[in-house]
Amino acid sequence: MADRGEPGTVRPGGRTARVREAVLRAAEDALTEQGLTGLDLADVARRADVGKTTVYRRWGTVTALVADLLEDMAEQSAPRTETGSLLGDLTANARLVQRTLTDPRQGPLFKALIAAAAGDARTAAALHRFYDIRVREWAPCVRQAVDRGEVPRDTDPHEVVRAVSAPLYYHLLISGGPLDEATADRAAEAAVTAARAGVYVTGGDSEPQRA
Numbered sequence: 001m002a003d004r005g006e007p008g009t010v011r012p013g014g015r016t017a018r019v020r021e022a023v024l025r026a027a028e029d030a031l032t033e034q035g036l037t038g039l040d041l042a043d044v045a046r047r048a049d050v051g052k053t054t055v056y057r058r059w060g061t062v063t064a065l066v067a068d069l070l071e072d073m074a075e076q077s078a079p080r081t082e083t084g085s086l087l088g089d090l091t092a093n094a095r096l097v098q099r100t101l102t103d104p105r106q107g108p109l110f111k112a113l114i115a116a117a118a119g120d121a122r123t124a125a126a127l128h129r130f131y132d133i134r135v136r137e138w139a140p141c142v143r144q145a146v147d148r149g150e151v152p153r154d155t156d157p158h159e160v161v162r163a164v165s166a167p168l169y170y171h172l173l174i175s176g177g178p179l180d181e182a183t184a185d186r187a188a189e190a191a192v193t194a195a196r197a198g199v200y201v202t203g204g205d206s207e208p209q210r211a
Contacts, residue, residue, distance in 0.1 A: 019050055019054060019058075020058075020068075020072075022049065023045070023048045023050055023058075023059075024065075024068065025048070026045075027039065027044050027066070027069050028105070028109055030043060030047065031066075031069075031109055031112040031113065031116075032105065032109050035115060036066070036112065036115070036120065036123065039062050039065075039066070040062070041055050041056055041061075041062060042055075044065065063120060063123055066113070066116065066123050067122065067125075067129075070113065070126045070127060070130040071126070073130060074129070074130045074133040077133075077137070078096055080093075080138050080140065080141060081093070081096075082141065085150070086141065086145035086148075086150045086151065087189065089138075089144075089145075090141065090164050090191055090192055091184070091185055091188040091189075093138050093161065093164050093165070093188070094164050094165070094168065094184035094188040095184045095185075097184065098168055098181060098183065101168060101169070101172050102179050110172070111172070111173070114127065114173065135158050135161045135162060136158075139157035139158055141161075142157030142160045142195070143157055145195075150196065151195045151196050151200075152195075152198045153201075154202060155195055155198075155201055155202075156201070156202040159202070160194075160195050163187075163191040163200070164191045165187070166187075167187045167190070168183065168184060171183060
């Protein structure tokens with residue numbers, strides 16, 4: 001998570017929270033429409049109907065604003081689903097990712113953020129933190145599967161969770177193939193099959209590594 005002392009990361013309530021919400025939604029709109037190169041703090045302030053001074057004082061830079069947006073997205077993401085089986089849990093995860101990436105708003109937003117991260121180290125670090133948070137949220141379903149005897153001991157839960165979403169992002173960014181529920185279900189089934197075969201046994205529950 002971002003240092004709470006960084007610009008844009010204070011979490012007070014009241015008017016300040018409403019201003020943050022308006023600015024972050026305006027930043028989403030601008031990123032979706034124009035990408036990182038078109039993101040301008042003055043334009044975001046105009047879209048949010050907030051004073052420019054407020055935006056510059058609180059966030060200071062476009063990168064700080066994007067980092068706060070990614071942190072907010074991680075906080076707002078749907079919680080982990082528990083179905084009682086690894087396949088059920090990972091299918092729920094895959095379908096959540098699929099719905100997000102095909103959403104008319106969220107899909108283009110993620111494309112813009114990923115493109116931005118490719119050319120900006122601080123944006124990349126913020127994006128990595130976002131995915132670390134989401135992987136950590138879902139990793140317990142793999143640990144529970146280990147406890148139930150569904151997959152071998154020392155299966156790396158973070159690698160299993162990443163294996164579910166990786167083909168979905170490939171479809172989104174590279175192949176342009178169909179990104180529907182059937183695709184999501186296959187991704188979950190493949191990850192479970194590999195986990196059961198011991199593909200993700202690493203000798204310990206390692207910390208997640210950057211993709």
